Amino acid sequence: MTSFKDLGLAEELTCALDAEGYTTPTPIQEQAIPYLLAGHDMLGIAQTGTGKTAAFALPILHRIAGDKRRAAPRTVRNLILTPTRELAVQINDGFATYGRNLRFRRACVFGGVGQGPQVRALNGGVDVLVATPGRLMDLMDQGFVNLSTVETLVLDEADRMLDMGFIQPVRKIASLLPTGRQTLLFSATMPKAVSDLASFLLRDPVRVEVTPVSSTAERIEQKVMFVSRDNKRNLLLDLLRSDGVGRTIVFTRTKHGANRVAEQLVKDGVTADAIHGNKSQNARQRALDAFRSGEVRALVATDIAARGIDIDNVTHVINFELPNEPESYVHRIGRTARAGAEGIALSFCDAEEVAYLRQIEKIIQQPVPVDIEHEYHAEPIARLFASGKGTAPKRGSGGGRTPFVGGNRPKAVTGSGRPGAPGGGSRAGGPGGAGPRSNGGPGGNGGQRRQGAGPGGHGHGKRG
Numbered sequence: 049m050t051s052f053k054d055l056g057l058a059e060e061l062t063c064a065l066d067a068e069g070y071t072t073p074t075p076i077q078e079q080a081i082p083y084l085l086a087g088h089d090m091l092g093i094a095q096t097g098t099g100k101t102a103a104f105a106l107p108i109l110h111r112i113a114g115d116k117r118r119a120a121p122r123t124v125r126n127l128i129l130t131p132t133r134e135l136a137v138q139i140n141d142g143f144a145t146y147g148r149n150l151r152f153r154r155a156c157v158f159g160g161v162g163q164g165p166q167v168r169a170l171n172g173g174v175d176v177l178v179a180t181p182g183r184l185m186d187l188m189d190q191g192f193v194n195l196s197t198v199e200t201l202v203l204d205e206a207d208r209m210l211d212m213g214f215i216q217p218v219r220k221i222a223s224l225l226p227t228g229r230q231t232l233l234f235s236a237t238m239p240k241a242v243s244d245l246a247s248f249l250l251r252d253p254v255r256v257e258v259t260p261v262s263s264t265a266e267r268i269e270q271k272v273m274f275v276s277r278d279n280k281r282n283l284l285l286d287l288l289r290s291d292g293v294g295r296t297i298v299f300t301r302t303k304h305g306a307n308r309v310a311e312q313l314v315k316d317g318v319t320a321d322a323i324h325g326n327k328s329q330n331a332r333q334r335a336l337d338a339f340r341s342g343e344v345r346a347l348v349a350t351d352i353a354a355r356g357i358d359i360d361n362v363t364h365v366i367n368f369e370l371p372n373e374p375e376s377y378v379h380r381i382g383r384t385a386r387a388g389a390e391g392i393a394l395s396f397c398d399a400e401e402v403a404y405l406r407q408i409e410k411i412i413q414q415p416v417p418v419d420i421e422h423e424y425h426a427e428p429i430a431r432l433f434a435s436g437k438g439t440a441p442k443r444g445s446g447g448g449r450t451p452f453v454g455g456n457r458p459k460a461v462t463g464s465g466r467p468g469a470p471g472g473g474s475r476a477g478g479p480g481g482a483g484p485r486s487n488g489g490p491g492g493n494g495g496q497r498r499q500g501a502g503p504g505g506h507g508h509g510k511r512g
């Protein structure tokens with residue numbers, strides 16, 4: 049089995065990983081790291097929970113370990129763009145953890161808070177900057193940061209950037225970076241706008257893909273509980289009061305619903321808080337911190353707010369309401385069973401949600417076992433589900449499963465996605481075969497991996 053040492057990472061990093069208890073690289077780490085160390089651009093199709101943060105952070109830190117130069121004042125050597133403050137903080141924490149044995153300067157900038165401390169952090173120059181696009185643009189416009197010497201650009205959760213309207217700022221930022229940089233783009237899904245962005249930003253990229261969301265649920269025990277809408281509150285309370293239910297994320301479809309459920313729980317004596325898009329960044333961060341520290345036991349969240357939340361030891365995910373986008377189900381339940389742990393996902397299904405459940409079973413390609421061992425089991429709803437009747441759910445827009453249609457179609461490297469999962473990973477050459485490499489490849493297998501630029505061979509020229 050490949051170890052982090054086999055990947056050729058500096059000892060300062062392998063020691064830090066040991067201390068974290070990471071014994072083996074996850075599939076995305078195993079596949080991506082050799083190419084990234086060799087300087088290639090990369091298109092990573094992966095969501096949080098696969099170990100992608102370390103997949104891009106370790107090669108960056110490895111370069112920092114081997115290079116004593118430091119960033120000049122107000123300049124940045126490695127830039128990570130991410131859509132939300134929560135993700136920015138998590139990624140910044142990852143760099144701190146993996147780079148704990150290195151001397152380097154990092155900063156994390158995001159909106160919703162005063163810019164003074166961020167400006168001061170940038171003043172001396174930083175080796176690693178984790179930023180949300182809006183705040184970074186503000187700081188650039190005021191002259192507090194200069195991106196003309198960026199060596200590596202990482203674009204994290206590109207599909208979410210798109211949802212949040214950040215694609216134009218990202219293009220603008222990228223256009224200010226040197227063309228000789230290394231660029232990595234990660235996205236869980238590949239709608240056309242993201243593959244267009246990938247073609248714009250990436251130069252002859254390697255494509256690394258970890259299995260689609262549907263297979264992320266291996267270590268998660270899933271159950272559905274048929275219950276009338278009126279009884280959901282009592283069922284939730286019973287569950288939260290039962291043994292073995294620890295840190296729990298409760299999902300609702302709407303912000304209003306999240307507030308209501310959190311308020312009810314607090315009234316019923318359970319420590320709870322809600323996290324959703326209408327809350328200020330500070331309130332969201334406070335709720336997350338309280339949840340992480342154990343001060344709050346139940347975090348009630350909407351899908352958008354919860355994507356990317358990385359908190360260990362979440363024992364249960366409870367879908368108080370089923371999502372109307374079946375892909376969200378997989379994202380939601382992936383909040384438990386993080387980092388190799390086991391987790392339990394319980395879904396409440398009322399009469400109006402049976403069609404959502406059918407859609408979910410279709411995309412996870414398995415039936416969700418029914419739990420009838422609870423006081424509120426509603427047999428008529430179970431029968432409605434079994435009958436195949438019930439209104440079909442409306443699918444929202446976005447979150448599509450559009451295939452990659454980029455200009456520079458990169459070659460594929462695939463594998464299963466979870467930390468701790470056996471490192472599957474077949475390497476499939478892209479269409480047209482791979483041309484020989486001139487400078488030797490990473491990990492001894494590079495000779496067969498490079499592929500020419502897309503139609504017209506203008507990949508280099510388009511770079512932003």
Ligand code: AMP
Pocket residue numbers: 069070071072073074077095096097098099100101102358360386387388467468
């Ligand atoms: P990410 O996909 O980057 O959000 O990572 C998901 C979780 O997996 C985080 O809690 C990481 O700390 C953990 N993780 C990342 N790499 C490994 C590894 N090689 N072994 C064990 N856990 C890991």
